[in-house]
Amino acid sequence: MFGKKRLFRQMEEYVNIVQAALYVAAITLNRAKTGAEDKRVAAAIVNLLVGRGAASDHTAQEIETARERAGELVRFDPELRFAAVMCLRTTGIVKGPPTSLEVMKTIDWVRTLEELPGHPPDPDIMQKLAYDVGLKYGVISVG
Numbered sequence: 001m002f003g004k005k006r007l008f009r010q011m012e013e014y015v016n017i018v019q020a021a022l023y024v025a026a027i028t029l030n031r032a033k034t035g036a037e038d039k040r041v042a043a044a045i046v047n048l049l050v051g052r053g054a055a056s057d058h059t060a061q062e063i064e065t066a067r068e069r070a071g072e073l074v075r076f077d078p079e080l081r082f083a084a085v086m087c088l089r090t091t092g093i094v095k096g097p098p099t100s101l102e103v104m105k106t107i108d109w110v111r112t113l114e115e116l117p118g119h120p121p122d123p124d125i126m127q128k129l130a131y132d133v134g135l136k137y138g139v140i141s142v143g
Contacts, residue, residue: 017130021137051091
């Protein structure tokens with residue numbers, strides 16, 4: 001049992017890094033679209049693409065805008081899409097029901113936008129994705 005808990009903690013750490021990278025990408029997209037950061041919409045985008053947080057934390061308008069912009073992120077950045085889907089899969093496993101049901105709905109929605117990676121959640125894949133998107137979006141540094 002200890003090994004499983006440790007593995008889940010490790011996977012959650014990778015999700016945290018991807019979550020931070022998604023937030024930076026969302027803020028960047030919001031600035032490009034509106035000239036403003038709109039941190040609440042950025043947070044809603046991250047919640048949607050990582051499977052954390054509750055819809056009740058955001059207004060209907062924020063959720064609608066977040067869904068549009070999250071769609072743009074996953075369509076135009078394959079690396080972020082891969083990382084987001086892997087985070088969703090990880091969150092679904094770690095958190096279990098009812099979170100896993102919401103995660104599956106989100107994965108199905110992403111599937112309507114672009115092809116999904118076929119990999120199950122894996123610590124080595126998550127570590128590489130976290131490292132790659134973390135570097136790309138400046139949330140981690142080397143050295």
